[in-house]
Amino acid sequence: MSGLYDLGGLAASLSETLAALRTDQLGEQPGAGSAPPAELTISAHPEHGDVSTNAALVASGKGGRPREFAAELGRRWLAGPGAGVCRSYEVAGPGFLNLFLAPDWYRGALQSMLDAGEDYGRGVLAAAARQRVNIEFVSVNPTGPLHVGHARYAAMGDALCRIFAFAGHDVTREFYINDYGTQMLKFGQSLAARCAQRLGIEMPVAEDGYQGEYLLEIADRLLAEAGDRWHAALAAAAPDVAAVPRAVVDELKSRGCDAVLALFRATLERLRVPFDVWKSEATLYDGPGEHRGFRGEVGKALAEMDAEDELRESEGAVWLCTTRYGDDKDRVLIRQTGEPTYFLSDIAYHRDKLDRGFDHLIDIWGADHHGYVPRMRAAFTALPPHDPDKLELIIGQLVNLMESGAAKRMSKRRGDIVTVDDLVEAIGVDATRFFMVGRSHDSTLDIDLDLAVEQSNKNPVYYVQYAHARIASILRNLSDDSHSASATVLPAYEAEPAERALLLALARFPLVISDAVERRGPHRLHNYLGELAAEFHVFYKQCRVLDDDAAVAAFRVGLCRAAKAVLASGLRLLGVSAPEQM
RNA sequence: GCGCCCGUAGCUCAGUGGAUAGAGCGCCAGGUUGCGGACCUGGAGGUCGUGGGUUCGAGUCCCGCCGGGCGCGCCA
Numbered sequence: 001m002s003g004l005y006d007l008g009g010l011a012a013s014l015s016e017t018l019a020a021l022r023t024d025q026l027g028e029q030p031g032a033g034s035a036p037p038a039e040l041t042i043s044a045h046p047e048h049g050d051v052s053t054n055a056a057l058v059a060s061g062k063g064g065r066p067r068e069f070a071a072e073l074g075r076r077w078l079a080g081p082g083a084g085v086c087r088s089y090e091v092a093g094p095g096f097l098n099l100f101l102a103p104d105w106y107r108g109a110l111q112s113m114l115d116a117g118e119d120y121g122r123g124v125l126a127a128a129a130r131q132r133v134n135i136e137f138v139s140v141n142p143t144g145p146l147h148v149g150h151a152r153y154a155a156m157g158d159a160l161c162r163i164f165a166f167a168g169h170d171v172t173r174e175f176y177i178n179d180y181g182t183q184m185l186k187f188g189q190s191l192a193a194r195c196a197q198r199l200g201i202e203m204p205v206a207e208d209g210y211q212g213e214y215l216l217e218i219a220d221r222l223l224a225e226a227g228d229r230w231h232a233a234l235a236a237a238a239p240d241v242a243a244v245p246r247a248v249v250d251e252l253k254s255r256g257c258d259a260v261l262a263l264f265r266a267t268l269e270r271l272r273v274p275f276d277v278w279k280s281e282a283t284l285y286d287g288p289g290e291h292r293g294f295r296g297e298v299g300k301a302l303a304e305m306d307a308e309d310e311l312r313e314s315e316g317a318v319w320l321c322t323t324r325y326g327d328d329k330d331r332v333l334i335r336q337t338g339e340p341t342y343f344l345s346d347i348a349y350h351r352d353k354l355d356r357g358f359d360h361l362i363d364i365w366g367a368d369h370h371g372y373v374p375r376m377r378a379a380f381t382a383l384p385p386h387d388p389d390k391l392e393l394i395i396g397q398l399v400n401l402m403e404s405g406a407a408k409r410m411s412k413r414r415g416d417i418v419t420v421d422d423l424v425e426a427i428g429v430d431a432t433r434f435f436m437v438g439r440s441h442d443s444t445l446d447i448d449l450d451l452a453v454e455q456s457n458k459n460p461v462y463y464v465q466y467a468h469a470r471i472a473s474i475l476r477n478l479s480d481d482s483h484s485a486s487a488t489v490l491p492a493y494e495a496e497p498a499e500r501a502l503l504l505a506l507a508r509f510p511l512v513i514s515d516a517v518e519r520r521g522p523h524r525l526h527n528y529l530g531e532l533a534a535e536f537h538v539f540y541k542q543c544r545v546l547d548d549d550a551a552v553a554a555f556r557v558g559l560c561r562a563a564k565a566v567l568a569s570g571l572r573l574l575g576v577s578a579p580e581q582m
Numbered sequence: 583g584c585g586c587c588c589g590u591a592g593c594u595c596a597g598u599g600g601a602u603a604g605a606g607c608g609c610c611a612g613g614u615u616g617c618g619g620a621c622c623u624g625g626a627g628g629u630c631g632u633g634g635g636u637u638c639g640a641g642u643c644c645c646g647c648c649g650g651g652c653g654c655g656c657c658a
Contacts, residue, residue: 045602054600057638066638093601094638141658183658317656328585328654335656342658370586371653397587398652438606439595442587444651446594451607457620460606466620473618515598527596530605541613541622582620 004085005108007040007507008124010051010099014038017077018055021069042504046497049090049098050504057095066095073097103494106503110555111490113506113562120565124514125168131359132170135161138268138364141178142260143187144212145419146267149366149399152445154420155436155575156396157364158273159522162573167517172276172358175264176349179257180281181342186210188253193241194219195252196234203238212417218259222252267420271429272575284348285340292318298340301348301383302333310382320347322378325388331375347379350391362392362520364441370395394520396441402448418449426453433575434461437522460530464567465579467533471564472580474545478557490558491551498535498542502559505535509566522574529570536563 003009015038038055056070074089074097085105090098113120137157138150146154157173165171178184190209197203198219205211230248237243261278268275287296291303305311305320311333312319318334320343333344353361365372373393380388401408401418408418424432426449435452438460439445495503512528515521545556568578 039598039600041598041600043601044604048601052601057600096601178658181658315656319656332656337656339656341656346658367587367652369653369658372658373586395586395652400651443595444588448594458607462620463606466618470618470621477617519598523596527605534605537621538623540617544616546617581618 003108003112004081005105005112007042007051007511010085011038011040011053013081014040014053014055014073014077017080018059018073021073021076022059025069025072026064042508043098048092048096050101050500052092052096052098054096056091056097067091070095070097074099103492106495106500107490107493107555109503109507110558110562113565114490114558118565118569120562121509121513121569122166123168124510125517127168130168130170132172132357133164133360133362134172134174134353134356134358135164135362136174136176136353136364138273139176139178141181141183141187142257142264143183143210144260145214145263145417145421147417147419148401148423148447151271151420151423151432152399152436153364153366153396154268154271154273155433156441156522158271159433159437159525159574160362160364160520162575163513163516163522163525166569166573167513169517173274174277174279174353175275177257177261177278177280177282178342180285180345184253184257185249187256188249189241189244191215191219191222191252191256192230192234192244192249195223195230196238196241198223199228199231199234201231201235201238203234203241206241209241215256218256221259222255225255267424270424271420271433279349281345281349284345284352292334293338294340297348297352298345301344301351304351304383305333305347308382308384320375320379320382322375322382325378325381327374327378343375343379346376347383350376350380351383354385354390359390360392361390362394364394364396367395367397394441397444399445399447402446403450408449423447423449423452427456427459430465430576431456431459431461434464434526435459437526437574440521440523461576462582464529464533464571465577465582467536468564468567468571468578469580469582470540471536471560471567474560475557475564477546491554493551493555495555496543498539499556499559502535502539502563505532506562506566509570525570525573529567529574532563532566532570536567 004013018038038053039058040051040053043049043052056073057066059069070091074091078086078089082099085102085108087100087102089100092098116122135157137160138146138154140146140150161171161173186206186209190205190211193203193205193209194215198216205215230252233245233248237245284297285295287299289295289299289303291299291306294302302311310321310324312321312330316336317332319330320333322331323329331343332341333347334340350361373395376393377388377391380391420432427435431452435447436445508528509532512525516524539559543556545553545560547553547556571578
């Protein structure tokens with residue numbers, strides 16, 4: 001796998017020695033697979049060595065003697081593979097094995113980072129673990145601007161995509177446009193009312209319509225494009241928006257949808273959140289074939305469910321028997337009215353995603369949709385390939401907007417919302433992105449808007465960016481002849497504590513990446529970057545980089561280059577800029 | 583009532599069954615004849631909501647209870 005000059009390689013090497021030890025002492029068959037891999041952690045206290053492992057504790061066997069097991073593990077490893085990179089070991093506590101790494105390990109570790117350059121930490125996933133993954137996030141019905149809650153899912157989803165790709169997955173990022181159904185009808189009608197108002201016709205927006213003022217702006221644009229061709233129809237219907245002809249509402253809905261989507265694209269582009277696929281729900285109803293009166297992907301899905309005998313008709317509606325797969329009750333797919341439910345098209349949509357050849361599907365949903373999870377998993381179990389694990393539903397908790405100490409309630413229909421654009425304008429893209437991935441998706445996120453603006457200068461993101469800019473400044477001070485950038489071979493050098501701490505922090509980077517992938521937790525990278533920046537600032541304080549001693553300077557310049565590369569990589573994976581100066 | 587998430591420092595939150603539970607902000611006291619002071623050092627501040635259980639070892643896993651958020655549509 002990898003050499004001994006990274007933490008993963010060290011752990012792998014220890015695991016091998018451990019397996020041999022178990023064979024000898026416990027009579028375990030080689031390759032039995034029951035030996036847990038050695039878990040290597042960076043010691044929290046200097047007296048515990050540089051790194052330590054609990055391998056002996058978990059692997060000495062029931063009734064074993066962990067301390068003696070650890071001692072033997074240390075003796076064998078140090079006499080064998082660890083000879084060149086480890087200075088000494090000790091057994092501590094109930095059976096920890098603490099390792100004191102040799103100067104050569106630090107030099108070798110730094111050397112390998114520099115050799116990897118900007119690819120350091122890339123491709124941590126084993127070839128067999130790499131998948132074609134579709135990640136769907138933000139998805140929302142296009143009835144109004146994206147609000148701060150969506151910013152969280154956008155930032156988190158995008159960071160996850162970047163990290164997945166960096167680690168070795170083949171990622172497709174997808175936005176599902178919910179441009180079909182009742183909410184869109186209300187949107188079209190609300191837009192019709194706003195158009196009418198602009199034309200001087202009395203027509204209020206319905207009580208349950210979209211009240212936001214942004215619809216006035218869209219109405220202005222549509223009227224400018226289309227002149228007054230809707231004037232007669234709107235005037236005839238006034239003041240009842242429900243009386244506006246369906247054809248007019250549909251056209252307004254369609255044009256309005258395009259306008260809102262254009263806003264989405266602009267906002268998401270500003271947030272540095274690109275999508276590979278924008279999939280329209282409405283298009284799932286178009287296409288060849290027909291089943292139970294539906295064409296396209298929806299018809300296909302219905303046919304498949306019938307083939308699996310998972311549908312039943314009752315009370316004039318068509319139901320999917322999700323209770324067979326753990327749901328609380330069966331769910332309607334086709335209403336009494338003959339209209340499809342959102343659930344039906346969602347099944348067709350996810351079925352289509354599978355058809356497109358993905359190994360794994362991830363949806364990021366807001367917590368207000370979590371009740372939808374059991375039925376979706378049930379549908380996935382009901383349909384071929386009957387594998388609910390192919391669909392992973394990440395539920396992100398909500399965002400609370402605080403204003404002067406109190407929660408601010410938002411409602412899109414009421415139009416009383418703080419948009420992503422508002423937030424970005426207030427604190428900038430970098431702070432928005434960094435802030436939004438700072439917490440686990442399992443925790444609700446509080447944003448105090450006043451504080452966010454006021455504190456923009458001491459936002460944690462600047463701490464990390466400052467470390468990067470500071471390094472850039474140091475490297476700018478290099479004179480080419482004294483510290484050639486091409487001098488890639490490091491001298492023998494015994495690193496000081498602050499240098500070792502920084503190097504260990506850098507050595508963690510690949511582990512942080514695989515950890516963020518496994519746990520779907522971009523916030524782990526966010527936290528890591530703060531810790532790495534802190535280690536750099538301490539190092540900077542204690543160690544003069546441009547030392548008179550050429551060997552010392554060469555090592556420290558290398559350390560700076562490696563730190564700069566990791567900071568830049570990490571920030572880029574979170575969608576945050578890494579400025580050369582600030 | 584049922585389901586999911588949360589409860590850790592004054593506040594907002596990290597924390598992979600491991601050793602003495604951490605960070606940011608806030609508060610207190612310090613630090614620069616050198617490479618960027620948007621930095622660094624030290625301090626105060628904790629019954630990890632609560633009661634049991636599992637384990638060599640529990641903030642972490644299991645069960646009960648308390649408190650908060652979100653859901654429980656033929657809306658999306």
